[in-house]
């Protein structure tokens with residue numbers, strides 16, 4: 001690497017010195033505000049009421065974004081912001097999974113509020129540098145690199161010239177430049193994206209972490225909703241944060257011993273049980289591949305099916321062989337779960353890095369299931385290569401998977417053809433064409449530009465071009481609120497359908513992952529049970545994003561006696577760990593009831609934020625029919641025994657006497673009614689009216705009756721549909 005030549009591309013524009021505020025009980029109570037357009041840099045205080053009601057992380061992001069924007073602000077307006085915040089627990093190192101950050105912005109895909117969680121060093125390092133959140137606004141004229149120097153307590157803006165390199169190279173270069181020597185590399189965190197984020201609406205952000213064992217810069221992704229596209233639209237090339245080092249108690253917690261005790265206990269659990277349970281340390285989340293396939297939950301060919309005979313070609317045994325083993329793979333210091341698996345020295349076969357041997361972060365379950373099975377491509381080499389390029393080009397692998405699968409089904413149905421795709425034969429199972437489409441997005445050319453719009457905008461375009469029936473396209477386009485579904489096939493789990501469609505940001509499983517409880521374990525059989533789960537779990541899981549925690553250690557390893565507890569799905573011992581840790585960090589009074597209440601306030605604020613932007617009502621919680629049942633005859637017939645049985649037992653139909661088309665119609669009516677009944681039950685449980693709007697009475701009860709919130713909901717109180 002010619003580091004002197006690269007350094008010469010960065011010209012100092014502005015420096016701003018600040019008085020460092022050390023952390024106290026997990027907080028600095030300071031926000032760093034930077035306007036990329038005016039180059040204004042300043043510090044803001046966190047008002048006590050904001051800390052009390054919004055806690056941190058996503059809560060801070062939502063509060064700041066609300067204040068900074070108007071209801072009509074678009075994603076590419078200068079006033080749109082990107083807010084990065086970890087949360088009070090973020091940055092401790094004595095318990096696994098404590099280094100997450102939440103990124104919040106108005107999304108180019110949904111036109112509403114997006115949040116995305118991510119590991120890596122930047123969020124905790126920002127806290128150690130003196131700030132609970134970074135608030136980025138404005139648009140620069142030329143590319144900017146923003147450097148938060150947590151050693152000299154200075155923020156610097158650099159104008160960047162030359163081509164923006166791929167994200168993995170940019171993170172390496174900036175780590176080298178700002179570290180100054182090899183020892184300091186572990187003290188640098190970089191946020192960046194790649195070329196495809198500039199040419200699409202589905203850009204994501206890479207957050208770097210330094211892998212001490214490999215001596216390499218690695219990256220984790222804030223993938224969902226196109227925040228990388230906002231980042232590049234603001235002409236921010238990268239953010240860099242440098243600190244003196246990570247040591248014992250930088251969060252200055254109230255009771256370190258209590259945290260250490262829980263951390264040791266949990267680490268022992270991982271050591272003793274992980275190999276017998278999920279094998280996260282060997283295969284990461286990819287352990288789910290065969291489980292999903294066996295239970296008919298693996299998305300296959302645009303969610304048409306839930307399993308495939310060739311799925312064994314991309315199951316966990318394949319990833320176990322490909323991942324380098326026996327190496328600490330934590331994306332934050334002290335995470336013994338170590339699930340951030342990587343393929344080392346993978347030789348690329350296509351694209352600008354063809355022939356190079358690279359480190360690939362992943363594939364995780366979502367990538368293997370989405371890029372592979374959902375596109376009908378059961379080729380591990382293709383999955384690894386596409387995973388690498390999605391990351392370094394800066395686009396979300398989950399979104400890319402679902403939109404590629406949608407395109408492939410359109411192609412197979414004549415909605416697209418070789419002329420319309422500019423020569424790409426985009427049938428299911430064609431890795432060459434799929435990879436070329438990805439490279440086109442990065443080059444900003446050809447059909448790649450259309451793909452990069454995402455499923456919703458493609459549907460609109462195909463319909464307006466007269467390519468295919470609107471009803472069919474709406475049935476098979478797996479998006480809700482403008483965001484593509486993540487990689488679980490929810491047809492047989494009504495609760496998971498609700499968990500996807502009734503999310504605030506769009507169908508991502510981080511809010512509610514109920515597919516196993518509902519379908520496999522049958523723990524929530526009634527509408528009321530499902531509604532209770534769709535209240536508790538989204539609220540519980542929201543809390544991770546308020547305080548800086550990773551969700552995976554909560555239930556990807558469970559105490560040996562967990563099944564014997566009253567509520568095994570909640571993993572009570574781990575909930576107790578979290579309550580203890582929160583109290584020990586912040587010194588506040590806290591219990592598991594308050595945990596849900598804290599989340600409930602922020603969750604409802606986000607719902608009202610959507611409403612303020614013209615969304616957030618029942619119509620926006622609708623799902624595409626592919627999520628609920630068989631759209632095509634071939635889908636029905638592939639599982640006709642199951643569907644016929646359901647029609648006989650639940651609807652009382654004599655299936656011998658009617659055609660498949662009639663059966664499909666009746667099944668659809670039944671399943672759509674079931675979904676509407678579920679929506680009614682969930683809204684009631686959540687304290688919302690029939691149109692999905694929180695009632696004033698309920699907002700008062702949970703303490704989210706801020707005047708600006710009440711103003712937004714007031715006109716919707718009598719909505720009935």
Ligand code: SF4
Pocket residue numbers: 096097098099119329330331332335336337338339340550551552553
């Ligand atoms: S469990 Fe995995 S994703 Fe979560 S913090 Fe640890 S290594 Fe990162």
